[in-house]
Amino acid sequence: MERQKQSLFPAFKYHPDPLAAGMIRRQQTICPVCQQIRAYVYVGPFYSEENVTGICPCYIKDGSAAQTYHGQFTDLIDCGWREIAPEYLDELHHRTPGYSSWQSETWLSHHNDFCAFVGYVGWKEIQPFAEEIAVDLAKLKTLYRLTQAQLERWSTGDSIQGYLFQCVVCGKNRLTTDAS
Incomplete structure (x- = not known):
């Protein structure tokens, strides 16, 4: 199971191509969540009390990174999303790579x-x-x-x-x- 998780690149509903956006790079890293060598690294924003770097995409997708470090990948400005189901908000904050902007992201x-x-x-x-x-x-x-x-x-x-x-x-x- 661990080997399978490492080799697969997860699909993200709200960020379908984080490689093209430059938020994930093909670069060897030691993931701080699992302490294993990974082939991809997240380089986008992560909002947490701890300064966490080197997260691999698998642990973004399953929510482990956000849970482990009590963080989130987006720092949203409200753009009419208050009517959105809580599970969608949870997926966006905790299981979706963010994107870089000059100010706080607007999703x-x-x-x-x-x-x-x-x-x-x-x-x-x-x-x-x-x-x-x-x-x-x-x-x-x-x-x-x-x-x-x-x-x-x-x-x-x-x-x-x-x-x-x-x-x-x-x-x-x-x-x-x-x-x-």
């Missing part, structure tokens, strides 16, 4: 469930579905007092970028940012 929801984090996007990357996320863009323009010209200067990895999500129920794309 979008749709259909009374959290959306899946797709990745970091700039203006170029959101163009193919700008119409689909028009409502989100309008909210962001108002909230952050952004002009169209400012939106068009967004780029991935810059101080102002977007965070793309996708509804796990209907597949609708959603967008947020933490522009200052």
Whole structure:
């Protein structure tokens, strides 16, 4: 069982590709949860009283890391998720890799469930579905007092970028940012 757990890379409902997002890397580590050598390491945020590094994805997925260190992988800003079932909130906080943002993460929801984090996007990357996320863009323009010209200067990895999500129920794309 232990060998099987080590060799499998778990699937995460709310973060389907943490490797592409850079939150998990293929890098040998000694996992602080199981004290075993692992092939993947989590490098994203983990909120705990202890400074914990080197967690392997398997112990994120099964909740052991969060339970062992009384921590969580997200430090959410409430974006209308108070209507979401407690088990979904538990899965997001304790069994889902987080993502890095300039401020506290905003994890979008749709259909009374959290959306899946797709990745970091700039203006170029959101163009193919700008119409689909028009409502989100309008909210962001108002909230952050952004002009169209400012939106068009967004780029991935810059101080102002977007965070793309996708509804796990209907597949609708959603967008947020933490522009200052």
